[in-house]
Amino acid sequence: PLTTLGGASRYSTYRLWMPFAGGQRFVVLQALGWFLYASCLLCSIIVLCNLSAAKNTQGILSALGLLGCASTLLLNGSISWFEESHEGESDISLPSIIGLRIIWNAHSMVSMLITLGGLLCFMVGDYFRSHGVAVPILWVGAAAFCLSSVITHIFNGPSELKNYHLFQPFRGGWSFITLQGFGWMFLGVVLQCALAIPSDASVVKFDGLLSMCGVVGLFSQVMLVASLSHFQEKENSEMKLRCGSTRPTLTAQMYFCLMLMLWPAIVLLGMYLLYKTYPSLVTSLSIANV
DSSP, rough: HHHHHHHHHOOOTOSSTTTTTEEEHHHHHHHHHHHHHHHHHHHHHHHHHHHHHHSSSHHHHHHHHHHHHHHHHHHHHHHGGGOOOOTOSSSOOOOOOHHHEEEEEEEHOOOHHHHHHHHHHHHHHHHHHTTTTHHHHHHHHHHHHHHHHHHHIIIIHHHSSSOOOOOTOSSSSSHHHHHHHHHHHHHHHHHHHHHHHOOGGOOOOOOOOHHHHHHHHHHHHHHHHHGGOOOOOHHHHHHHHHHHHSSOOHHHHHHHHHHHHHHHHHHHHHHHHHHHHHHHHHHHHHHHOO
């Protein structure tokens, strides 16, 4: 709230709700800041609901403090990159009628219903994690999120949008790329959490942690569906006229989205290498946390 008041007092065109307005650098910093802020908020709620388990886990409160500090720095720093636009103008051309048709067609409705089923599976698995059926239920929820993303990407996009391809890296407009990057990143996080849960889910001491993973999966599908209304169909032909080729040049936003899509795999690879290099250290840390 203080960051919003600071932006409104400095710029006359600064608004509380202005998606993809204010310049690309401002939007990227805002997206990262609010992403870290939401992660810190959700984790803080879980820690407050599990104070007894949090006391036995050293460093978790410090990690949350650093996460909140990083989010605040990004949000405050983004104000300096805000680009004012004249009234009536917009940074991107958003389709109105086409966008509503994409979001509320039959494919999107089926996708969101399956997503809600996946969220329900994670909540049920969280409640019954002391039973042996918890892990299969979580796997069903993860499969539901994957199926929902397949429906959105393979059936919904190509059937409603021209020049939409199954493999189109860094094409479709920077707003479309940003939403797609966050959506696939959140889906990757959920799948990693589902694969990391042991056969005995009762070792997860924090109530609500698995439910939070389901909420992240819900956000991933909402972003994938919402990204379709930001797809710019003419971008490929315009880029071909400018560059003489349909291959786009790598910009800062492309590197940013590439980082979003690759960081879960990098973290997983680092954990695997740490386990292979120092197995005794990893084992001792796991026993201490449990």
